Amino acid sequence: MRATIDKCTIELQQGDITEQHVDAIVNAANSRLAGGGGVDGAIHRRGGPEIMAETRRKYPHGCPTGSAVISGAGNLPAKYVIHAVGPVWQGGGAGEAELLAGAFRRSLELAVEHDCRSVAFPAISAGAYGYPLDQAAAVALRTVIDFLRANGRPEIVRFVLFDARAYGAFAAALEQVTSENPIDRP
Ligand code: ADP
Secondary structure: OEEEEOOEEEEEEEOOHHHOOOOEEEEEOOOOOOOOOHHHHHHHHHHOOHHHHHHHHHOOOOOOOOOEEEEEOOOOOOOEEEEEOOOOOOOOOOOHHHHHHHHHHHHHHHHHHOOOOEEEEOOOOOOOOOOOHHHHHHHHHHHHHHHHHHHOOOOEEEEEEOOHHHHHHHHHHHHHHHHHOOOEOO
């Protein structure tokens, strides 16, 4: 499924983000940038030790929740990995939505600063961090659409969803967001 925002495209795809041939893939990292399970584990496993060596050197204090940092991509087909730190879900009253939006916004800013034309995101916070998938999808898509409207870049933002449940949640959220806020949906 896809939607166009001005000259930019948002795409939804089911798959493994480590296989994406895009300028940057986004990691759902933790604030210590210490690696872990889920998408983070897959990225470091397939990308090799270079990625963590670089983040340790450049970001020894880690990255605050709601923000992101960037590194090379080691053995992965992408050029960069953007390590975004989403919030742990605590019931919704602890600023989770703003923190999740911040992680997406900062990732997009870093992508633009590094001339990335295509960026792939996973469903940040919606795995081990427990963010309800439908709400995570709505925040993710609204934040990306607002950013593309304001900045006109990156050209392609792709959400790579690991399973059919995540894909379905993002597809429903994209329908919802685009019907509230009409944009082209070829
Ligand atoms: P968080 O700790 O931010 O919740 P997780 O990695 O636990 O991060 O989960 C985030 C989402 O990424 C989940 O929907 C999970 O199913 C998905 N995921 C796990 N591995 C991959 C992968 N290789 N590619 C894309 N998405 C993945």
